[in-house]
Amino acid sequence: AQSVTQLGSHVSVSEGALVLLRCNYSSSVPPYLFWYVQYPNQGLQLLLKYTSAATLVKGINGFEAEFKKSETSFHLTKPSAHMSDAAEYFCAVSGAGTYKYIFGTGTRLKVLA
Amino acid sequence: GAGVSQTPSNKVTEKGKYVELRCDPISGHTALYWYRQSLGQGPEFLIYFQGTGAADDSGLPNDRFFAVRPEGSVSTLKIQRTERGDSAVYLCASSLKGHRAYTDTQYFGPGTRLTVL
Numbered sequence: 395a396q397s398v399t400q401l402g403s404h405v406s407v408s409e410g411a412l413v414l415l416r417c418n419y420s421s422s423v424p425p426y427l428f429w430y431v432q433y434p435n436q437g438l439q440l441l442l443k444y445t446s447a448a449t450l451v452k453g454i455n456g457f458e459a460e461f462k463k464s465e466t467s468f469h470l471t472k473p474s475a476h477m478s479d480a481a482e483y484f485c486a487v488s489g490a491g492t493y494k495y496i497f498g499t500g501t502r503l504k505v506l507a
Numbered sequence: 508g509a510g511v512s513q514t515p516s517n518k519v520t521e522k523g524k525y526v527e528l529r530c531d532p533i534s535g536h537t538a539l540y541w542y543r544q545s546l547g548q549g550p551e552f553l554i555y556f557q558g559t560g561a562a563d564d565s566g567l568p569n570d571r572f573f574a575v576r577p578e579g580s581v582s583t584l585k586i587q588r589t590e591r592g593d594s595a596v597y598l599c600a601s602s603l604k605g606h607r608a609y610t611d612t613q614y615f616g617p618g619t620r621l622t623v624l
Contacts, residue, residue: 438600493538
Protein backbone atom coordinates (compact mmCIF):
# COMPACT_ATOMS: atom_id res chain seq x y z
CA ALA A 395 0.00 0.00 0.00
CA GLN A 396 1.11 3.55 -0.65
CA SER A 397 0.21 6.93 0.75
CA VAL A 398 1.41 10.51 0.73
CA THR A 399 1.23 13.13 3.45
CA GLN A 400 1.73 16.78 2.68
CA LEU A 401 2.29 18.81 5.81
CA GLY A 402 0.69 22.23 5.62
CA SER A 403 -2.33 22.79 3.44
CA HIS A 404 -1.35 26.46 3.12
CA VAL A 405 2.15 27.95 3.05
CA SER A 406 3.00 31.64 2.75
CA VAL A 407 6.43 32.99 1.88
CA SER A 408 7.76 36.41 0.99
CA GLU A 409 8.94 37.07 -2.52
CA GLY A 410 12.62 36.13 -2.69
CA ALA A 411 12.45 33.79 0.30
CA LEU A 412 13.08 30.08 0.37
CA VAL A 413 10.20 27.83 -0.59
CA LEU A 414 9.92 24.53 1.28
CA LEU A 415 6.94 22.25 0.70
CA ARG A 416 6.92 19.00 2.63
CA CYS A 417 6.02 15.55 1.41
CA ASN A 418 6.34 12.26 3.26
CA TYR A 419 5.44 8.97 1.66
CA SER A 420 4.73 5.43 2.61
CA SER A 421 5.33 2.62 0.15
CA SER A 422 5.74 -1.13 0.43
CA VAL A 423 7.71 -1.19 -2.84
CA PRO A 424 10.44 1.08 -4.18
CA PRO A 425 8.66 4.34 -4.85
CA TYR A 426 8.56 6.69 -7.74
CA LEU A 427 7.78 10.21 -6.55
CA PHE A 428 6.40 13.23 -8.34
CA TRP A 429 5.65 16.87 -7.73
CA TYR A 430 2.93 18.51 -9.79
CA VAL A 431 1.80 22.15 -9.80
CA GLN A 432 -1.74 23.27 -10.50
CA TYR A 433 -2.52 26.86 -11.44
CA PRO A 434 -6.12 28.08 -11.18
CA ASN A 435 -8.38 26.52 -13.81
CA GLN A 436 -5.49 24.59 -15.30
CA GLY A 437 -4.42 20.97 -15.31
CA LEU A 438 -1.61 19.45 -13.32
CA GLN A 439 1.84 20.23 -14.66
CA LEU A 440 4.79 18.01 -13.82
CA LEU A 441 7.54 19.84 -11.94
CA LEU A 442 9.90 16.94 -11.36
CA LYS A 443 10.05 13.22 -10.70
CA TYR A 444 12.23 10.72 -8.88
CA THR A 445 12.60 7.30 -10.48
CA SER A 446 15.48 5.76 -8.50
CA ALA A 447 18.34 7.51 -10.26
CA ALA A 448 19.88 10.59 -8.61
CA THR A 449 18.39 11.38 -5.21
CA LEU A 450 18.54 15.14 -5.86
CA VAL A 451 16.14 15.91 -8.67
CA LYS A 452 16.02 19.22 -10.49
CA GLY A 453 12.84 20.32 -12.16
CA ILE A 454 11.38 23.20 -14.04
CA ASN A 455 11.11 26.80 -12.84
CA GLY A 456 14.05 26.43 -10.45
CA PHE A 457 12.45 23.79 -8.21
CA GLU A 458 14.25 20.77 -6.87
CA ALA A 459 13.53 17.91 -4.50
CA GLU A 460 15.63 15.43 -2.59
CA PHE A 461 14.66 11.81 -2.04
CA LYS A 462 15.59 10.72 1.48
CA LYS A 463 14.81 7.08 2.02
CA SER A 464 15.74 7.13 5.71
CA GLU A 465 13.22 9.91 6.33
CA THR A 466 10.69 8.69 3.71
CA SER A 467 10.59 12.26 2.46
CA PHE A 468 10.61 14.07 -0.86
CA HIS A 469 10.43 17.77 0.04
CA LEU A 470 10.20 20.40 -2.68
CA THR A 471 12.41 23.50 -2.50
CA LYS A 472 13.17 26.63 -4.41
CA PRO A 473 15.83 29.12 -3.25
CA SER A 474 13.92 32.28 -4.13
CA ALA A 475 10.16 32.54 -4.50
CA HIS A 476 8.57 34.49 -7.33
CA MET A 477 5.05 35.84 -7.41
CA SER A 478 4.36 33.48 -10.33
CA ASP A 479 5.00 30.47 -8.05
CA ALA A 480 1.67 31.02 -6.30
CA ALA A 481 -0.29 27.85 -7.04
CA GLU A 482 -1.27 24.53 -5.52
CA TYR A 483 1.38 21.82 -5.34
CA PHE A 484 0.73 18.11 -5.20
CA CYS A 485 3.10 15.33 -4.26
CA ALA A 486 2.35 11.87 -5.66
CA VAL A 487 3.77 8.38 -5.27
CA SER A 488 3.58 5.28 -7.40
CA GLY A 489 5.28 1.94 -7.08
CA ALA A 490 8.14 1.23 -9.44
CA GLY A 491 6.64 -0.11 -12.64
CA THR A 492 3.06 0.70 -11.66
CA TYR A 493 0.73 3.27 -13.06
CA LYS A 494 -1.58 4.29 -10.24
CA TYR A 495 -0.54 7.61 -8.75
CA ILE A 496 -1.49 8.28 -5.15
CA PHE A 497 -1.71 12.00 -4.52
CA GLY A 498 -1.43 14.02 -1.37
CA THR A 499 -4.06 16.58 -0.46
CA GLY A 500 -2.01 19.45 -1.82
CA THR A 501 -0.31 22.57 -0.46
CA ARG A 502 -1.44 25.99 -1.57
CA LEU A 503 1.53 28.34 -1.85
CA LYS A 504 0.99 32.04 -1.41
CA VAL A 505 3.80 34.47 -2.27
CA LEU A 506 3.72 37.81 -0.49
CA ALA A 507 5.09 40.96 -2.10
CA GLY B 508 2.70 19.60 -29.47
CA ALA B 509 -0.86 19.49 -28.25
CA GLY B 510 -1.47 18.35 -24.72
CA VAL B 511 -4.35 16.42 -23.22
CA SER B 512 -7.65 18.14 -23.86
CA GLN B 513 -10.97 17.66 -22.10
CA THR B 514 -14.47 18.75 -22.98
CA PRO B 515 -16.54 20.36 -21.72
CA SER B 516 -14.54 22.47 -19.31
CA ASN B 517 -17.62 22.92 -17.17
CA LYS B 518 -20.78 20.87 -16.93
CA VAL B 519 -23.80 21.68 -14.79
CA THR B 520 -26.51 19.07 -14.57
CA GLU B 521 -29.45 18.13 -12.42
CA LYS B 522 -29.55 15.23 -10.03
CA GLY B 523 -30.57 12.06 -11.81
CA LYS B 524 -29.36 13.10 -15.24
CA TYR B 525 -26.79 11.32 -17.43
CA VAL B 526 -23.49 13.01 -18.38
CA GLU B 527 -20.57 12.25 -20.65
CA LEU B 528 -17.11 13.71 -20.24
CA ARG B 529 -14.60 13.50 -23.07
CA CYS B 530 -10.83 13.20 -23.07
CA ASP B 531 -8.45 13.57 -26.01
CA PRO B 532 -5.02 12.23 -25.02
CA ILE B 533 -1.67 13.21 -26.43
CA SER B 534 -1.25 11.67 -29.86
CA GLY B 535 0.58 8.34 -29.68
CA HIS B 536 0.00 7.76 -25.98
CA THR B 537 -1.28 4.25 -25.41
CA ALA B 538 -2.19 4.69 -21.77
CA LEU B 539 -5.06 6.83 -20.49
CA TYR B 540 -6.21 7.49 -16.94
CA TRP B 541 -9.19 9.13 -15.29
CA TYR B 542 -8.96 10.76 -11.87
CA ARG B 543 -11.48 12.64 -9.75
CA GLN B 544 -10.53 15.65 -7.65
CA SER B 545 -12.97 16.71 -4.99
CA LEU B 546 -12.76 20.12 -3.36
CA GLY B 547 -9.70 20.39 -1.13
CA GLN B 548 -8.40 16.97 -2.08
CA GLY B 549 -5.78 15.54 -4.36
CA PRO B 550 -6.79 13.61 -7.47
CA GLU B 551 -8.05 10.07 -6.87
CA PHE B 552 -7.60 7.31 -9.41
CA LEU B 553 -10.69 6.03 -11.20
CA ILE B 554 -9.69 3.91 -14.18
CA TYR B 555 -6.74 3.06 -16.42
CA PHE B 556 -6.84 2.10 -20.10
CA GLN B 557 -4.05 0.38 -21.98
CA GLY B 558 -5.09 0.72 -25.59
CA THR B 559 -8.79 0.02 -25.93
CA GLY B 560 -9.19 -2.06 -22.81
CA ALA B 561 -9.77 -1.01 -19.24
CA ALA B 562 -6.79 -2.60 -17.48
CA ASP B 563 -7.85 -1.40 -14.05
CA ASP B 564 -11.24 0.05 -13.09
CA SER B 565 -10.83 -0.49 -9.37
CA GLY B 566 -11.26 3.21 -8.59
CA LEU B 567 -14.72 3.61 -10.08
CA PRO B 568 -16.97 4.33 -7.07
CA ASN B 569 -19.99 2.33 -8.22
CA ASP B 570 -21.75 0.95 -11.29
CA ARG B 571 -23.16 4.36 -12.23
CA PHE B 572 -19.70 5.18 -13.56
CA PHE B 573 -18.45 3.72 -16.81
CA ALA B 574 -15.70 4.64 -19.26
CA VAL B 575 -14.85 3.61 -22.80
CA ARG B 576 -12.00 4.04 -25.21
CA PRO B 577 -13.22 2.25 -28.35
CA GLU B 578 -10.41 3.12 -30.75
CA GLY B 579 -7.56 3.43 -28.30
CA SER B 580 -7.46 7.22 -28.43
CA VAL B 581 -10.38 9.36 -27.24
CA SER B 582 -12.06 8.26 -24.03
CA THR B 583 -15.47 9.06 -22.59
CA LEU B 584 -16.37 8.88 -18.92
CA LYS B 585 -20.08 8.26 -18.47
CA ILE B 586 -22.03 8.87 -15.29
CA GLN B 587 -25.61 7.68 -14.96
CA ARG B 588 -28.21 8.96 -12.51
CA THR B 589 -25.90 11.68 -11.25
CA GLU B 590 -25.88 12.54 -7.55
CA ARG B 591 -24.80 15.71 -5.80
CA GLY B 592 -21.82 13.82 -4.39
CA ASP B 593 -20.51 13.32 -7.93
CA SER B 594 -19.68 17.03 -8.11
CA ALA B 595 -15.93 17.30 -8.62
CA VAL B 596 -13.26 18.02 -11.21
CA TYR B 597 -12.68 15.03 -13.44
CA LEU B 598 -9.12 14.86 -14.71
CA CYS B 599 -7.81 12.85 -17.60
CA ALA B 600 -4.15 11.95 -18.09
CA SER B 601 -2.21 10.06 -20.70
CA SER B 602 1.21 8.48 -20.87
CA LEU B 603 3.29 6.93 -23.59
CA LYS B 604 3.35 3.29 -22.52
CA GLY B 605 1.61 2.95 -19.16
CA HIS B 606 2.73 0.10 -16.97
CA ARG B 607 5.03 -1.16 -19.68
CA ALA B 608 7.52 1.63 -19.00
CA TYR B 609 8.99 2.01 -15.55
CA THR B 610 9.61 5.72 -15.87
CA ASP B 611 6.44 6.68 -17.73
CA THR B 612 5.06 10.09 -16.82
CA GLN B 613 1.38 10.99 -16.79
CA TYR B 614 0.40 14.24 -18.48
CA PHE B 615 -2.81 15.78 -17.27
CA GLY B 616 -5.55 17.71 -19.00
CA PRO B 617 -7.25 20.81 -17.55
CA GLY B 618 -10.18 18.81 -16.25
CA THR B 619 -13.95 19.03 -16.46
CA ARG B 620 -15.69 20.65 -13.52
CA LEU B 621 -18.94 18.77 -12.94
CA THR B 622 -21.63 20.35 -10.79
CA VAL B 623 -24.71 18.34 -9.93
CA LEU B 624 -27.58 20.47 -8.64
